[in-house]
Amino acid sequence: MADEGTAITNEVIDLLQHLIRNECVNDGALGSGHENRNVDTLAQYLGETGLETELYEPQPGRESLLTKIEGSDPEAPTLLLMGHTDVVPVNPSGWSRDPFGADVDDGFVWGRGAVDMLNLTASMAVAFRRLARSGFKPRGTLAYLAVADEEALGTWGAKWLTEHEPDAIVADYVLTESGGFQIPSPNGPRLPVMVEEKGTYWSQLTVRGTPGHASQPFRTDNALVTAAEVVRRLADYRPPARLSETWRTYVERMHFPPELSKGLLDPGGFDEFLETLPVGLARLAHSCTHTTFAPTVAHGGTKTNIIPDSVELQVDIRTLPGQTSEETRAMLLDAIGDLIDHVEIESNDDPSTESPRDTALWDVLGRASGRLCEGSALVPFIMTGGTDNRFFRRAGSVGYGFGLFSRRLRFEDYAAMFHGNDERVDQESLRLSTELWLAVAEDLLT
Numbered sequence: 001m002a003d004e005g006t007a008i009t010n011e012v013i014d015l016l017q018h019l020i021r022n023e024c025v026n027d028g029a030l031g032s033g034h035e036n037r038n039v040d041t042l043a044q045y046l047g048e049t050g051l052e053t054e055l056y057e058p059q060p061g062r063e064s065l066l067t068k069i070e071g072s073d074p075e076a077p078t079l080l081l082m083g084h085t086d087v088v089p090v091n092p093s094g095w096s097r098d099p100f101g102a103d104v105d106d107g108f109v110w111g112r113g114a115v116d117m118l119n120l121t122a123s124m125a126v127a128f129r130r131l132a133r134s135g136f137k138p139r140g141t142l143a144y145l146a147v148a149d150e151e152a153l154g155t156w157g158a159k160w161l162t163e164h165e166p167d168a169i170v171a172d173y174v175l176t177e178s179g180g181f182q183i184p185s186p187n188g189p190r191l192p193v194m195v196e197e198k199g200t201y202w203s204q205l206t207v208r209g210t211p212g213h214a215s216q217p218f219r220t221d222n223a224l225v226t227a228a229e230v231v232r233r234l235a236d237y238r239p240p241a242r243l244s245e246t247w248r249t250y251v252e253r254m255h256f257p258p259e260l261s262k263g264l265l266d267p268g269g270f271d272e273f274l275e276t277l278p279v280g281l282a283r284l285a286h287s288c289t290h291t292t293f294a295p296t297v298a299h300g301g302t303k304t305n306i307i308p309d310s311v312e313l314q315v316d317i318r319t320l321p322g323q324t325s326e327e328t329r330a331m332l333l334d335a336i337g338d339l340i341d342h343v344e345i346e347s348n349d350d351p352s353t354e355s356p357r358d359t360a361l362w363d364v365l366g367r368a369s370g371r372l373c374e375g376s377a378l379v380p381f382i383m384t385g386g387t388d389n390r391f392f393r394r395a396g397s398v399g400y401g402f403g404l405f406s407r408r409l410r411f412e413d414y415a416a417m418f419h420g421n422d423e424r425v426d427q428e429s430l431r432l433s434t435e436l437w438l439a440v441a442e443d444l445l446t
């Protein structure tokens with residue numbers, strides 16, 4: 001068994017190194033990503049199974065790969081293991097190693113994508129190939145999907161596939177990033193499963209004014225001054241806390257000290273209680289329970305001596321499950337208040353998604369991770385960013401964000417490395433997630 005574990009570890013490390021070195025950097029431009037490089041690597045790696053691989057390339061280089069072990073029983077559940085193959089850009093000056101070197105040191109693999117999410121894309125492929133080679137004959141179909149373009153809204157990856165190839169990728173259950181880092185609790189490690197994901201309501205605000213000579217600013221209608229007040233109002237806006245069932249279950253199952261639990265479950269005093277918490281925890285708790293407004297971009301003015309007549313603001317608004325477009329717009333109007341006559345709003349609503357917890361996949365994940373990580377239990381959690389899960393949930397799948405990480409990788413480290421510097425993953429985590437996929441496929445599909 002120890003030898004088997006070592007063999008798995010070495011196999012995932014090797015594949016992960018290849019994926020990191022392929023540098024599939026997605027900066028949002030159509031011509032970036034080059035995910036065909038990682039698809040080539042994966043196709044070659046999986047080719048030995050003799051299974052068919054389907055390739056989809058809606059734009060040159062923006063390639064995704066799908067392969068399946070067909071089940072024998074059409075009534076049995078189907079499981080899709082999905083990993084994205086693209087990574088976000090790096091600023092090498094902030095790194096202590098080559099971000100695309102994939103060095104291994106002290107049991108860690110270093111490089112862009114090591115935790116987001118080439119680690120899981122690799123471990124899923126390793127589990128899939130091992131099952132295929134062992135002659136795995138499941139009742140339900142097991143699919144492996146490596147998708148392009150997750151880091152730029154999934155336009156040429158998961159979004160495109162769910163729109164253009166719905167029959168190929170249909171699945172009862174989907175597993176993808178992220179979750180499964182061990183959070184200590186008095187009752188043993190707790191493993192968060194991302195069962196819901198906040199929505200985005202990205203808005204562009206155009207603030208209007210009247211141009212004039214800046215040498216006479218008295219009583220002018222300066223769009224920049226108005227925009228500054230709009231930004232201040234957005235930053236100060238305080239929509240009420242909404243403690244969802246997922247949030248409540250999370251807090252209860254974490255077995256926090258009583259004072260902390262009480263504060264985190266008290267809708268009336270919630271916002272005041274946040275003020276007393278360390279900033280990292282407060283920020284996370286706040287975003288899981290509120291619609292958030294973050295002004296992030298401002299462009300305006302043309303010349304030092306001209307009173308500007310137009311300023312453009314971008315606002316990153318994140319919405320909660322069940323929240324409608326109308327409700328979010330009403331909040332935005334409420335925040336802007338009486339300055340609304342000076343502002344034009346253009347918004348793009350991409351609503352929140354969630355999956356139920358009373359499913360066979362939840363039970364299977366709990367059993368498998370309980371064996372691999374002694375004394376652990378699952379807790380439901382809320383993804384404040386977006387993942388490809390949203391497209392599959394909307395298509396009718398139960399989608400969870402999960403993986404499995406060792407205790408060497410603490411949640412704080414994990415969070416800091418996501419799109420950050422010195423991204424790295426330890427080999428124990430790579431082995432654990434591979435063994436998790438193997439156990440889940442065996443349990444759920446046979």
Ligand SMILES: [Zn+2]
Nearest residue numbers: 116117150177
């Ligand atoms: Zn990711």
